Amino acid sequence: MRLTSFTDFALRALMRLAGEPARSFATSEIAAEFGISRNHLAKVVRDLADGGFISTQRGVGGGFSLARPPQSITLGEVVRALEGEALVECFREDGGCCSLLPRCRLKGKLAAAREAFMRELDGTTLAECAYPARSKASPARGAASRSNLPMVKWRSTRRSSPKASASRCRGSGKACARAPSPAFPSVASMRIRGGIG
Incomplete structure (x- = not known):
């Protein structure tokens, strides 16, 4: 149905x-x-x-x-x-124009199925x-809750070198000590905690 x-x-x-x-x-x-x-x-x-x-x-x-x-x-x-x-057509009030009537064996089975469906x-x-109101704190429609997302652990395949962390300061010509910029993980380096891979 x-x-x-x-x-x-x-x-x-x-x-x-x-x-x-x-x-x-x-x-x-x-x-x-x-x-x-x-x-x-x-x-x-x-x-x-x-x-x-x-x-x-x-x-x-x-x-x-x-x-x-x-x-x-x-x-x-x-x-x-x-x-x-x-x-189906033969269930219409006017009986429709089914050529299988009156010897059709399907109508009784469909009627029984319909009645079982309606009985439920x-x-x-x-x-x-009843569909309760959404709480104000619940995520917007289509947005996944953080608690339902798998924990993703990643490690960078990019290595930082001492040379990369000491870059030239703009205009001064002197070496500036900077923290290396965070590397973005490649897909191959991402591991889902508790998952495969």
Whole structure:
């Protein structure tokens, strides 16, 4: 089973609302947080409001919030309300124009698979999938946390010589004692601690 991107966006928005059910959100806020089109999300919000999942308020301080407690909304209910497409043609209300009917053996198997899929979603509430607010200290989207990066140990293949550390001072003609500049490691000289190589 594959859900449309429309339903996917709706579920994401509802999960975010369930993370902070007492507050109201602006469409632009959710769109920016999840990196989705604001215009597309506005259509999703309209359909969710029509379905009774969220309540909206216009004007200053407006936005949208859950219309019901997240414990009372199941994922199956949301998916049924938003997924208008039939799984296959013969599942359409008019029966489609499948030439295999009435002797098709596939339809019953697909119907059973669809029901198993929906049964799992019917048994899962929005509260179970609530997406909490990001903490202020957490890294920005797409940035890896330092604690998750492998420790990289490197050694330079470039050797510093006494001649390299004593260079001529500009304009004086005298030798100046300078610390050697740090060498950049080559790829071959980098070793990942605890890794291969």
